[in-house]
Amino acid sequence: MKRVLYLPFLLFAISFLISCNSQNNEYHLTQKEAEYRASLLSNIHYNLKINLSTEDFFEGNVEISFDVWKSEKLRLDYFQGEVQSVVLNEEHQLDNIDHTNGFLIIPAQDIKKGNNKIKINFKTPYARTGNGLHKFTDPDDKEIYIYSQFEAFHANKMFPCFDQPDLKATFQLTVEAPKSWKVISSNNQSSILLSTNNPNSIHTFPKTEKFSSYVFSLHAGPYQVFEDSYNSIPLKLYVRRSLAKYINPRDWFQFTKEGFAFYEGYFDFAYPFSKYDQIIVPEFNFGAMENVGAVTFSERFVSRGPMTRAQRENLSDVILHELAHMWFGNLVTMKWWNGLWLNESFATYMASLAQERNSEFHETWETFFEKMKQWAYDEDSFSTNHPIEAKVENTEEAFTQFDGITYGKGASVLKQLVFFIGETNFQNGVRTYLKRYAYSNSTLKDFLFELELASGISLRKWSKDWLETKGTNEIEFVSECSDRFLKWKVIQSKPGMENKFRDHKINIGIYKFDANQKNDSLPALVYDSFPIIYTGRATSYVQEVKDCPDFILVNAEDQDFVTWKWKDVDLEKVKYILKYDTNSFRKLMLWNALAQQIELGEITFEDFYKTATEIIPGEESSKLKKWILANLSSDRGYSYFTSRFWFPNEKRDIDIKKLSTFLWEGLSQEKPQTDLQKYWFSAFLDSTFLKEDQERLWNLFIGKTNIIGLKLDQDQRWSILIKLSSLGYKSDEFRTSIETEKKIDTSSRGTNSALSVEATSPSIEIKTKWFKELVNPKSSSHSTATLRSVAYQLFPVYQKELQLPFFKLYLEALDKFDKIDDENYLDGFAKSLTPDFCSAESKHLLSKFVNSHSKLPASIKKTLKKQIDLEERCILMKKKNLSLK
Numbered sequence: 001m002k003r004v005l006y007l008p009f010l011l012f013a014i015s016f017l018i019s020c021n022s023q024n025n026e027y028h029l030t031q032k033e034a035e036y037r038a039s040l041l042s043n044i045h046y047n048l049k050i051n052l053s054t055e056d057f058f059e060g061n062v063e064i065s066f067d068v069w070k071s072e073k074l075r076l077d078y079f080q081g082e083v084q085s086v087v088l089n090e091e092h093q094l095d096n097i098d099h100t101n102g103f104l105i106i107p108a109q110d111i112k113k114g115n116n117k118i119k120i121n122f123k124t125p126y127a128r129t130g131n132g133l134h135k136f137t138d139p140d141d142k143e144i145y146i147y148s149q150f151e152a153f154h155a156n157k158m159f160p161c162f163d164q165p166d167l168k169a170t171f172q173l174t175v176e177a178p179k180s181w182k183v184i185s186s187n188n189q190s191s192i193l194l195s196t197n198n199p200n201s202i203h204t205f206p207k208t209e210k211f212s213s214y215v216f217s218l219h220a221g222p223y224q225v226f227e228d229s230y231n232s233i234p235l236k237l238y239v240r241r242s243l244a245k246y247i248n249p250r251d252w253f254q255f256t257k258e259g260f261a262f263y264e265g266y267f268d269f270a271y272p273f274s275k276y277d278q279i280i281v282p283e284f285n286f287g288a289m290e291n292v293g294a295v296t297f298s299e300r301f302v303s304r305g306p307m308t309r310a311q312r313e314n315l316s317d318v319i320l321h322e323l324a325h326m327w328f329g330n331l332v333t334m335k336w337w338n339g340l341w342l343n344e345s346f347a348t349y350m351a352s353l354a355q356e357r358n359s360e361f362h363e364t365w366e367t368f369f370e371k372m373k374q375w376a377y378d379e380d381s382f383s384t385n386h387p388i389e390a391k392v393e394n395t396e397e398a399f400t401q402f403d404g405i406t407y408g409k410g411a412s413v414l415k416q417l418v419f420f421i422g423e424t425n426f427q428n429g430v431r432t433y434l435k436r437y438a439y440s441n442s443t444l445k446d447f448l449f450e451l452e453l454a455s456g457i458s459l460r461k462w463s464k465d466w467l468e469t470k471g472t473n474e475i476e477f478v479s480e481c482s483d484r485f486l487k488w489k490v491i492q493s494k495p496g497m498e499n500k501f502r503d504h505k506i507n508i509g510i511y512k513f514d515a516n517q518k519n520d521s522l523p524a525l526v527y528d529s530f531p532i533i534y535t536g537r538a539t540s541y542v543q544e545v546k547d548c549p550d551f552i553l554v555n556a557e558d559q560d561f562v563t564w565k566w567k568d569v570d571l572e573k574v575k576y577i578l579k580y581d582t583n584s585f586r587k588l589m590l591w592n593a594l595a596q597q598i599e600l601g602e603i604t605f606e607d608f609y610k611t612a613t614e615i616i617p618g619e620e621s622s623k624l625k626k627w628i629l630a631n632l633s634s635d636r637g638y639s640y641f642t643s644r645f646w647f648p649n650e651k652r653d654i655d656i657k658k659l660s661t662f663l664w665e666g667l668s669q670e671k672p673q674t675d676l677q678k679y680w681f682s683a684f685l686d687s688t689f690l691k692e693d694q695e696r697l698w699n700l701f702i703g704k705t706n707i708i709g710l711k712l713d714q715d716q717r718w719s720i721l722i723k724l725s726s727l728g729y730k731s732d733e734f735r736t737s738i739e740t741e742k743k744i745d746t747s748s749r750g751t752n753s754a755l756s757v758e759a760t761s762p763s764i765e766i767k768t769k770w771f772k773e774l775v776n777p778k779s780s781s782h783s784t785a786t787l788r789s790v791a792y793q794l795f796p797v798y799q800k801e802l803q804l805p806f807f808k809l810y811l812e813a814l815d816k817f818d819k820i821d822d823e824n825y826l827d828g829f830a831k832s833l834t835p836d837f838c839s840a841e842s843k844h845l846l847s848k849f850v851n852s853h854s855k856l857p858a859s860i861k862k863t864l865k866k867q868i869d870l871e872e873r874c875i876l877m878k879k880k881n882l883s884l885k
Helices: 001-014 031-040 243-245 249-267 309-325 339-356 364-381 393-401 405-421 424-434 446-457 460-467 570-582 583-601 605-618 622-633 640-646 649-669 675-688 693-704 715-728 732-744 749-761 763-776 785-796 797-816 822-832 840-851 856-885
Strands: 041-051 058-067 074-079 083-087 103-106 114-125 132-137 142-150 168-176 182-184 193-196 199-203 219-221 224-230 233-239 276-281 294-298 332-334 440-442 474-483 484-494 504-513 525-534 538-544 551-554
Touching: 001 058, 001 309, 031 041, 031 074, 031 168, 031 551, 083 103, 224 249, 233 243, 233 249, 249 276, 249 309, 249 339, 249 424, 309 364, 309 622, 332 339, 339 364, 339 393, 339 405, 339 446, 364 405, 364 583, 364 622, 393 822, 405 424, 405 446, 405 460, 405 640, 424 446, 446 460, 446 797, 460 605, 474 551, 484 525, 504 570, 525 538, 525 570, 551 570, 551 583, 570 583, 570 605, 570 693, 583 605, 583 822, 583 856, 605 622, 605 640, 605 649, 622 640, 622 649, 622 675, 640 649, 640 797, 649 675, 649 693, 675 693, 675 715, 693 715, 693 732, 715 732, 715 749, 749 763, 749 785, 763 785, 763 797, 785 822, 797 840, 822 856, 840 856
Parallel strands: 041 168, 233 276, 276 294, 332 440
Antiparallel strands: 041 058, 058 114, 074 103, 083 114, 132 142, 142 219, 168 199, 182 219, 193 199, 224 233, 474 484, 484 538, 504 525, 504 551
16 A cells, blocks of 8 residues: 555654653552652642633632641642642641642641641633633623533642642632522522622522542533432533523433432432532533532533433433443542542443333343453553553552543443352442542452451452452363253453453353244244353353253353454354344344454454454344444444455455445435434445545535435534535635634534544545644643534545555654643543554554653554554554455
């Protein structure tokens, strides 16, 4: 390919990039520092007063009351704000306090044994990164909105504090803000003072329960508010006024009430706080955040068209996840960030359990398998993997733990633990654990102790194997059958240097076919399953079965966490099951196993395409169709569409034409105004490449082509323009339409979309302009959220030749970023612009860069190491697909 030929020329230039990143890591709090500070302090209380201005900064003062048992110097965390005065114990003015590294040091001689009070006046800039206290101006109506985001180490970006999870405190808050603003925090205001002489109002909040600094919060602005209640618990939903018309508060409150009903019963512990607000905020870095009594959600959950069932299920899942945190995470909190998994894994597992037991979304475990579990398997396969209970040396590393292991693998292992010790034992252990450690901190040992008491089963070995050792086991299932006796053997392996054999419990599914079945009322296949326990290198047994099976599905009910090494794939048998099995979950697992065979070189993407196009017409599950279509058409990651760019242009175009014809026919024939019609449209949009399909897409946009029931919402219209721009689509009407859409949609989402339309255009001048902007986020007029959305669209899969000249510039930019720079931006920049050329040269250059730059920020280093792994996999997959074409 042409793009590969340029890479050796870059090798010489990039080889001169040596490690020159010398920034220190002093700002980030280490675990040792946190442990020492926690050993000194107790009875912490913050009396915080904030004046929220409409300028680029806010002012405030905080009085911190705390006890110490001996006089030692104290670190007080506060990042890049201005300390105006410090008074200790109401009389001692502290001058010349060092505040150069993002924290203050209070000298030991100024600290007395017993109770102390520090009063600090400060001035802090609003954040533009989504971390700290973030300010946003709505381009629609010019209104200002404020929200906070403090996890993992960002409360100190708003006010001076002891910012670590095991220094729980009580908070008392007073806020002065414009009269038109709602002000929201962890509990409801006790008073709102209005004065004719003051354009602002003063909101006073009473003393809170005791909790960690990272789940304290403050939000303000002229939000639209919807209200409801669950029993005696007030429920409120806040959203920007310009987005309020797109909100369905009924769904939000219904999903929330379902969670309250399930969790209070399951935990046998009433909701531990006074109220429950949910705030939908702009430019949010995550999906949501479990602030006590004031959960924040990304505006990505606001759809400007009718929501599909999948979107509603996802919203329900996230609402339930955050609500579970009120008990696991907020009521009981880990001592340090190595215990983050228990917060996130538990909330992830409980959200799916709550959906299964008390919602309309009974397909939740299918979604869990499709998303969370695959994320977990992927993350655990990288060289950057870590134990679920990981070692986290400092708060910089804490950010890198928000990954598929902490969420997906941890939740999967909890699911397996429930299967292993029994749900009643697990539930009883959780109940006593919450009661024992309410409003305090705990460790893994504490959690396991309560489960052991409830179940009577020692979990020490289980914990060592599953939580404290990294890696995923692989198994082969070898069998032979005669006279209804199935002789089977499980062969377990432990890839990776630190992996080990584990004890597993798994379900084995067996299929018996009846291909000659003439009676449509009788099944064409019969399914049965049985559980087994396997340990060590190999486990074997002879099992009596009703009939010798025609096909065996390993881990059939998805209780185990293990990779199945599927040998000798028989596509005809697979297609038979996919055609006749009525259980969508089993078919999803089989589809996923089939897709994994592509990476292993057992089948090609062409095999997958043929199977998919044969099965889709008869498939009744919209969830399965959505999954299949995405794996055919996605323009991100590995799909049939993206794999076509491995081939010469002639074959590429023939195959993409074949795909687009199939998708267009499916879209044209699908039932109008259904979720499936939207899925077919998304698939066609994603895989649009050829000129003919660009014209089809354009004609849909302008209304020249009409598909009954397909009504393009504003976000879909922008998606079409972004796609066409990325392909260099040119016409006077096209440019005019972009300007028209910008006038119609003046929202922040519209603004970002318009910038993406420009940035994705296949022009080296435009790429250069935006690349310069992206490598200098601090000097940009755009927020980091806007820059990340642009970076995501800058180099689509078919623009690799345009990306190539930026390889060296990309590495130079990474070398200039600092460990104290915003980790969300570093992560987004590194991922979106990573040079994924699927070549030995790019893999070599990335490896050489990482090996010679030991002081890279942790988030960047992890992203690059994962990309090196992905390049290696892609090279092997590409080679095997080309050889088997």
